[in-house]
Amino acid sequence: MGNMSRIIDFFAGGGKQEKIAVLDQTNMHYGPLKQQLKAIDKDIQLVQTEKSESILRQEVLSGKYKGYLVLSLDASRMPKATYKAPDLADTGITDSLEQALQAVKGSMVAAELKLSPSQLAQLNSPVSFKSVNLKTKAKSEEELAQARGLVYILLFAIYFAVIFYASAVGMEVATEKASRVMEILISSVSPVQQMFAKILGGALLGLTQMAVLLAAAYFSIKQNLDNLTGGFFDVFGFSDIKASTIAYAVVFFVLGYLLYATLAALLGSLVSRIEDAQQMMMPMTFLVMIGFFLAMAGLGNPSAGYITVLSYVPFFTPMLMFLRVGMLDFPVWVGISGAAVLVVMIILMAAAGARIYRGGVLLYGKSNSLKNIKKALQMSKED
Numbered sequence: 001m002g003n004m005s006r007i008i009d010f011f012a013g014g015g016k017q018e019k020i021a022v023l024d025q026t027n028m029h030y031g032p033l034k035q036q037l038k039a040i041d042k043d044i045q046l047v048q049t050e051k052s053e054s055i056l057r058q059e060v061l062s063g064k065y066k067g068y069l070v071l072s073l074d075a076s077r078m079p080k081a082t083y084k085a086p087d088l089a090d091t092g093i094t095d096s097l098e099q100a101l102q103a104v105k106g107s108m109v110a111a112e113l114k115l116s117p118s119q120l121a122q123l124n125s126p127v128s129f130k131s132v133n134l135k136t137k138a139k140s141e142e143e144l145a146q147a148r149g150l151v152y153i154l155l156f157a158i159y160f161a162v163i164f165y166a167s168a169v170g171m172e173v174a175t176e177k178a179s180r181v182m183e184i185l186i187s188s189v190s191p192v193q194q195m196f197a198k199i200l201g202g203a204l205l206g207l208t209q210m211a212v213l214l215a216a217a218y219f220s221i222k223q224n225l226d227n228l229t230g231g232f233f234d235v236f237g238f239s240d241i242k243a244s245t246i247a248y249a250v251v252f253f254v255l256g257y258l259l260y261a262t263l264a265a266l267l268g269s270l271v272s273r274i275e276d277a278q279q280m281m282m283p284m285t286f287l288v289m290i291g292f293f294l295a296m297a298g299l300g301n302p303s304a305g306y307i308t309v310l311s312y313v314p315f316f317t318p319m320l321m322f323l324r325v326g327m328l329d330f331p332v333w334v335g336i337s338g339a340a341v342l343v344v345m346i347i348l349m350a351a352a353g354a355r356i357y358r359g360g361v362l363l364y365g366k367s368n369s370l371k372n373i374k375k376a377l378q379m380s381k382e383d
Contacts (some may be wrong), residue, residue: 002221018093020083021056021068024048029071029079029104036103041096053084061086069097078105083355148299151326153217154249155319157210158256159292164319165206166260166288167281169198172267174277199261206257207250207310214246255342256318257293259349260284266353280339291316295323302327311338314345 013275024030034046047065049056056068067085074080081101083094110120173195176185185194267280295317298307302323311320321338 009330017043019045019047019064020068020093020097021051021059021065022046022067022071023050023056024071025055026071026073032104032107033071033079033100037096037100040099040103041092044093044262046097055250060084062350066093078108092213111372148327151245151323152299154245154326155292155295155323157214158249158253158319158322159288161210161253162256162260163285163288165202165257166264166284169202169261169279170281170284171274172198173265174274196350198266199258202261203254203257207254210250210253211289215334240344248322251335251339252322252342255351256340258346259318259342260316261287261348262346262353266356270356280352287315291319294367295319297321299327314341318341319376 022030022033030046030048033289046069049068051059053070056065059065060067067083069084070084071080071376072080079101081097083097085093089092106124108121109119117125141348176183189197264281264282267284268277269279294310298304298320299305299319307320307324309317311324313320317338321335325335325338
């Protein structure tokens with residue numbers, strides 16, 4: 001993604017010019033249009049012609065031109081154009097031609113109104129608008145944009161990693177039960193040890209892969225920072241990556257994974273067929289998705305009341321609390337409070353999950369989440 005601009009240029013032919021034939025029925029707009037287009041898109045070359053449309057059509061179909069443009073006047077004596085090509089999928093060409101023609105029309109209107117070039121430039125110049133934060137330690141608009149880009153990327157990383165690694169734990173448990181390998185394993189290692197070994201092993205795997213991916217992304221973005229401007233990157237900047245934001249991402253990734261992996265392990269232990277595992281873990285997947293969509297909605301306003309409240313709901317904390325501490329200037333205790341909520345919930349989930357898992361790994365038959373949880377607790381007491 002960091003090298004996407006270079007990849008697009010490579011496959012696009014590296015600035016290859018596209019020839020567009022122009023049939024100017026007005027005999028006055030070709031010159032101004034060509035001049036305006038030079039400032040907008042240098043990869044489009046206009047070629048004036050007086051050939052008929054039938055001949056131009058054949059030349060376009062034969063590949064001599066990308067397409068041809070017919071210039072004429074509308075009822076108000078203003079320029080209008082019709083672009084014809086065998087393939088209109090390249091919207092960049094039509095957008096550039098339309099912008100150039102719009103500039104020509106603007107110049108004509110200015111001439112009729114007897115506006116000077118300086119007056120026209122003043123009319124088209126953007127309004128000056130600046131936002132200033134009254135709090136001295138609060139982030140400015142530029143700093144928020146820089147933080148937003150990194151938080152946006154890391155939210156995706158947390159979302160997919162939690163779903164992938166946590167679900168993998170549940171699927172692994174279901175697979176071992178379906179293949180009857182579980183019966184051999186519990187004769188050597190206790191079910192609770194198995195559960196925590198799977199969870200911690202998945203956490204180490206996830207951290208290793210995340211570290212590699214984020215390091216590659218960091219160096220790629222740094223190398224291409226000059227190309228990451230305009231459009232998307234005006235809203236999501238990457239020029240200032242703070243170590244504290246990366247640290248928060250790691251903390252909430254690990255805690256979020258531990259929470260959901262514990263839930264996935266106990267849910268996976270309740271099914272005896274792999275086919276039932278996905279259905280059993282569907283509520284967990286929905287919780288992760290809801291937290292992610294709330295975080296995406298909060299990117300534009302991370303200080304919103306609902307974001308603040310829901311960031312302390314344990315199943316939403318990994319993403320919503322990270323959103324808040326990553327984009328806003330909060331004291332360290334705010335991030336610690338979110339982490340503390342997760343730690344308490346993980347301990348409670350681990351205690352309950354260990355009991356359910358101990359009985360669930362020996363539970364076979366038709367899967368019904370509520371009944372199976374009750375049976376698993378009963379079997380763990382007997383054990």
